[in-house]
Amino acid sequence: MTDLVEVNLREGLGKESLSLGRLALRRFFRHRPAIVSLFLLVLMILAFFFAGRLSNYTFDAVDVTKRLESPSLLHPFGTDEIGRDLFVRTMLGGQYSVRVALQVALLATAIGTILGAIAGYFGRWVDTAISQVINLILIVPALIVLAVFAQRFGGSPVGLALVLSGLLWTRIARVVRGVVMQYKEQEFVLAAKAVGAKPVRIVMRHILPNVVGSVLVEITLLLGTAIVLESTLSFLGLGVQPPIPTLGNLIQQSKGAIDDAPLRVLLPGFFVVFFVLFINFLGDGLRDALDPRSKRQ
Amino acid sequence: MLTYVVRRVLSTVPLLIGAMYLVHVGVSATSDPLASLRLCLPRCQEGYDRIVEIYELDQSIWVRPFAWFDDALRGDFGKSEAIGESVASVLVERGLNTAMVAIPAFLVSALLAVFLSVYSSRRQYSKTDYALTGFSFLGLALPTFFVGLVLQVFWGVWFPKWTGFKPFYTGSMRTESPLELLQSITLPVLTLVIVSVAAESRFGRANMLEIISSDYVRTARAKGLSERQVIWKHALRNAMIPLVTLWALDFAALLGGSVITETIFSWPGLGPAFVIALTKPDLDLVMGITILTALIAIIFNLIADLLYGWLDPRIRLD
């Protein structure tokens, strides 16, 4: 019903037809939570990378006379149990966490898109092979892989990013595979083949543009998952090791003081929560923008 | 259907074997049981040789897994060095502990997810709906360990400080009386529920909303059925189909032992056992827990697919 009416509306109002991309962009900007989240997210990331410079303290400046101080002008977040400034530590931790998450998202997306497209497009044994690899990865408990690699890579952020990418690309691969399989049967692809286009060109030019939307949404989910995984693992001691701070291991290090200053111990965790919250809103906005049929009041 | 099951099992077995093989090699590669003993050579030669014999360290790393397979097929999963009992008994004991938390968590979150989905679809755009959706959205953003910590802090530090009561145990498993058991189970279960419900209800809600505006729901209303019948019989039945598969997967994950939750609350389940096994490392225990969780995952994956086929008459598995 309302679809027919909408058709009428658009035609009657004399709007020129917008390209899918521009239409999506317009819809996106109408999604208020997504815009606000994007803004706040950018603000937060900027803070992680630059706000630390405002303080005179470094992240590892120990001063046992100033243990567990409450927030003050000099120490906006207070100090931890051995006197280090929590503000700078948290900002730096945020930096590393975000860095890992971004690296994971990029790498996992790259691997997942390529492998998913190959699996979806060529089908048959290529697809079976790749799908079995995916199943294998899903069966082996992630914890083992991570523990094993934690020893090997000595707990560096880059190492963790590599390992997490190796585990997380599967989800994007599945999504891309699904979309590619759906589109490769469409007639415009058959037309391209009939004209003699090579597979690479067909995939890149004709099919992938349709994949972009779903992939964008998945990337936001990936970012959220990556940062949660990183903080969880670092919290358990299997991720990034001190002295490099991440939002996860900051909590782990100060866990002992949880009875005295619980909020300050949990503070890095709140940043993780907000990061994921904003990312999720963003993903929601993207999803709504790309789906032409969602009804919003 | 039987052929389907058999085919699935047959195709997964090689995968399972491959995975176990890799795990064995992986853990062996990163552990060195002789590390401390090398320093005391040649004094402790006997102890050294004994370790070499037990762990077959004279054999290539790529050959050692076969011994494990050989024993495993005969039902011998070895002995856990870290805990000091047979792996089998560790699995059983710890597995039951995990189940004690996993099963209630699953049931509660599944029921809540259904009710929240139905409520959202009936009262869309109401204030309560926005609030509930907001909460579940928030829940998705919360890492499990954070939820656990917050609950621990709240019920372990603040609430007692304000009221003098400590209604729930925050760091142990008490089995002396049913009440104590309930008190110690509550927080871990609550943690898991919060995390599960967020995802499940979001999924269920999206499904229900789509189904509510479908043609067959309109037909059901046109037949004069009561709103309750329309929602609970027609809409929900369709919405449940994918939700049920999500449940199967979630349940498998829960049974596998939520490492984070059990660690935070010091619950003696499979999770912490796994961490201990990895850090030592205790190869036999790692293998034992891995194969248990892998089997659970495979079985429940299969159940999920079977359920889908059973609930949706359009799908015929063969």
Next chain:
Amino acid sequence: MTFLLEVNRLDVRFRTELGMVQAVNDVSFTVSKGETLAVVGESGCGKSVTALALMRLLDRTATIQGEAMFEGIDLFSISEKEMQKVRGARIGMIFQDPMTALNPVFTIGNQIAEVVLAHRDCTKNEAKLRAIEMMELVGIPDSKRRVNQYPHEFSGGMRQRAMIAMAIANTPSLLIADEPTTALDVTVQAQVMEVIRGVQESIGLTVMLITHDLGLVAGFADRIQVMYAGQLVETSDRNRIFYETRHPYTRALLNSIPSQLGVPGTELKTIGGNPPSLISPPVGCSFHPRCLHVADACRASRPDLEAVGTNHFSRCHRSADLGVLR
């Protein structure tokens, strides 16, 4: 004479992102017992919305005004619970796409029996027997076996028959058929319409047929009303609509039907322009931008529905001087 259904000044508006849409604008009509009334028009003209409004199946974004007297009660003023007693028991409705209109996870028998159980006090078995009986009535072969089958195991035509069976299982007095044949193959369309006619004769049913297919209407309707942009523009009995057309829109519709008798090679006739916006409709007659006979009066004010003959009404400023259109 009392009519089975008497609709007075029906007005339906929708709240949308882009503004208030006037989907049905001051529509009044009657349906007599036993007749087949066809409501005809293009997509978006408001014919389906009218039907859904009568059944009160529109969602919360719709505002309905007016009166709909059915067997003595105003459908718009009764409670939802009372309306549920009307739906499926006194008024039956079938929809356009039987594949999506039937619940895929329940058997056909279950869905037909369900409407019986909802309105009658009988056992599950009795309801099932009634379902089988209805399936036979609408011509579904092998009904005893098929009653336990699922929608996806039926062909399109059979699904629509099942929908009809569901709609008439409680012998309603009125059947509303919303584009019942649009989603079906041409050969099946005629069959389904025959089923409707057969059922109509055997249980004395009144039918409100909503469609954009004039050819269909020619074979089955007693009276026809033409809708455009949410308004009734012409209404009369079938013969007069086809042979004594008075409204330019109706004429244009009829002209646009490809004819088997036409000369091969001649261009198909269309109606120029586009359907009007329902948010900001044109001033004056809603059809005037596309009308071949447009005059100044048409651009200035909206015409009323006037009598142009016995039981023949048209909404056109120029109906008097234009006469019968060919």
